[in-house]
Amino acid sequence: MTVNSVPQGATLRIDGADAGETPKIVKFTLGKHVLEFVKEGFSNGKFPVEIGPDDVSGGSVTFELGGSTHDTIELRDGTVLGGDLLSMSATELVVRVGGKDVTYDRNQVKNILLIEREPTQTPPIQPAVTSPQ
Numbered sequence: 370m371t372v373n374s375v376p377q378g379a380t381l382r383i384d385g386a387d388a389g390e391t392p393k394i395v396k397f398t399l400g401k402h403v404l405e406f407v408k409e410g411f412s413n414g415k416f417p418v419e420i421g422p423d424d425v426s427g428g429s430v431t432f433e434l435g436g437s438t439h440d441t442i443e444l445r446d447g448t449v450l451g452g453d454l455l456s457m458s459a460t461e462l463v464v465r466v467g468g469k470d471v472t473y474d475r476n477q478v479k480n481i482l483l484i485e486r487e488p489t490q491t492p493p494i495q496p497a498v499t500s501p502q
Contacts (some may be wrong), residue, residue: 370394370395370396370397370426370427370428370429370430371392371393371394371395371428371429371430372388372391372392372393372394372395372404372429372430372432373391373392373393373429373430373431373432374391374392374406374408374431374432374433374434375431375432375433375434376408376411376434377390377391377392378390378391378408379391379406379407379408379411379432379434380406380407380408381393381395381404381405381406382404382405382407383395383397383402383403383404383405384402384403385403385405391406397418397420398420399420399421399422400419400420401417401418401419402417402418402419402420403415403416403417403418404416404417404418404430404432406432406434408434410439410451411434411435412434412435413434413435414432414433414434414435416430416432418430439451439452439453439484440452440453440454440464440481440482440483440484441480441481441482442454442462442464442473442478442480442481442482443478443479443480443481443482444473444477444478444479445476445477445478445479446477450464450466451466452464452465452466452467452471453465454481454483455470457475457481458475459475460474460475461473461474461475462475462478462481
């Protein structure tokens with residue numbers, strides 16, 4: 370069976386064992402299997418496959434990975450960045466790309482596509498305690 374992903378080049382695991390990168394031709398044994406797909410910049414995914422005694426060899430499975438796990442910033446010069454928008458003001462924005470924080474003039478930016486993130490939990494601020502004098 371041919372196992373593919375969109376986009377191609379995802380790391381493939383079958384039943385938890387590394388099986389290479391997609392596209393990949395795989396021979397399955399009878400029974401239930403779990404295909405796992407991992408690619409940097411995309412949401413990971415799992416796909417169940419069941420091979421029965423009457424299934425013919427061949428066929429294919431294509432799995433579309435989830436959307437980008439990073440914000441997308443399109444600059445006016447056509448450059449597209451995948452990173453995390455850290456801050457933005459009326460004059461500039463700061464984007465973390467590949468672990469480095471990069472500052473751009475606001476006028477360089479054409480479009481920003483933000484992804485939904487889980488809110489981070491910050492511990493409550495404790496009031497300062499002063500002792501009487």
